Amino acid sequence: MIVRQKPNAIKIFFTMRGSVLPKIYRQILFITLLSMITTIIQHWIPNSFPYYSTAPFTLIGIALSLFLGFRNNASYQRWWEARGLWGQLVFETRSLTRQLLSFIDGDDEIGRQTQQSMIHLAIAFTHALRHRLRGSSPWEDVERFVEPQYHASMREARNLPEYLMRLLGKKLGDSRRQRLLSEHMVQNIDERLTSMTIVLAACERIHNTPLPFAYMLLVHRTTYLYCFLLPFALVASLGWATPLICAMIAYTFFGLDVLSEELEDPFGLAANQLPLSAMSRTIEINLLEALGEADIPEDIRATNGYLP
Structure with a gap:
């Protein structure tokens, strides 16, 4: 995700990080060349190209703008919902840690081990969720927070975050049977686990349910046809200004199209997608610090205005 502040009036024309221009420059060059x-x-x-009324292109352009605006709004809503879900995950993991540290006796060895095991599993769940959404290998980040006796069964699980949530539930049940927690606190902590499961399911819903393909295809086709035909309609009236005007229109329409595609799946590594690595590291730091552990990693900081 881009975290830089708003560039000034000069830099705004030359900023490439976070811009969609690298993805659409071929289309813009083609439209500019065709216009020339x-x-x-x-x-x-x-x-050679007689004067045509621009009224049809004006009407089509308005309709296309509405379509692109609607699609961008839908994509941004998915992006914002995903950000809210990860904000909820931060809240739930911190609340879970606070309850475990407050209501399980840490002076007792069994209690201390239970606290550490469950909080480590909450960290592992966060990393596993990030890797599941990004389709990357989770084992380096997850295995160090899970007890070795569970590694074999963990690698066989088809849904790793859900497996870790079941393991957390099992640990909570063991705490109840060992009377480390009261019935009331078991219920409260189980509500935290349920909320984390809801976050998992909602993130999977966003990740596995793209916008309808037919709608995307309609917008793509209309955008390309509109920009390809535009020079022939404008050249008689605009003359040598045609390439500049067509390039600006192509940049706007193709840019909106590509930006909506980027925001549609908010969990990737593109410049405008969510910084899941940084948020996972924040949760890890907060929970390890609450446990009082000494080996705490550093925050992930932005590089050249980009936060992964």
Whole structure:
């Protein structure tokens, strides 16, 4: 995710990090080249492209803008919902840790081991969820927080975060049977686990349910056809200004199209997607610090304005 402050009036034209320009420059160059060719032909062979009313293109452009705006709103809503879910996960893991440290006797060896085991599993769940959403290998981040006797069964699990949540539930049940927690506190802590499970399910829903393909296809086709036909309609009236105007329109429409695709799946590593690595590290630091452990990693900081 881009975390830099707003660039000034000069830098805003040259900022590439976070811009969609690297993804659409080929389309813009093609439209600009096509516009230049039509302009040159019109200049050397007058009336090659007769004057057309721009009213149809105006109406199509308005309709296309509405379609692109609707799609961008839908993509941003998915992005914002995902950010809210990870904010909820931060809250739930901190609340779970506070309850475990407050209501399980840490002076007792069994109690201390139970606290550490469950809090470590909450950290492992956070890393496992991030890796599941990004399709990356979780074992380096997860195994160090899970007791070795569970490693074999953990690697066989099809849904690693859900497996870790079941393991947390089992630990909570063991705490109840050992009378480390009262019935009331068991219920409260189970509510935290349920909320974390809801976060998992909601993130999977966003990740596994893209916007309808037919709608995306309609917007793609309309955008390309509109930008390809635009130079032929404008060259008779705009002359040598046609390439510049067409390039600006192509940048706007293609840019909105690509930006909505990037925001549609908020869990990736693109510049405008969520910084899941940084949020996972924040949860890990907070929970290890609450446990009083000495080996606490550093915060993940932004590099060149980008936070992974």
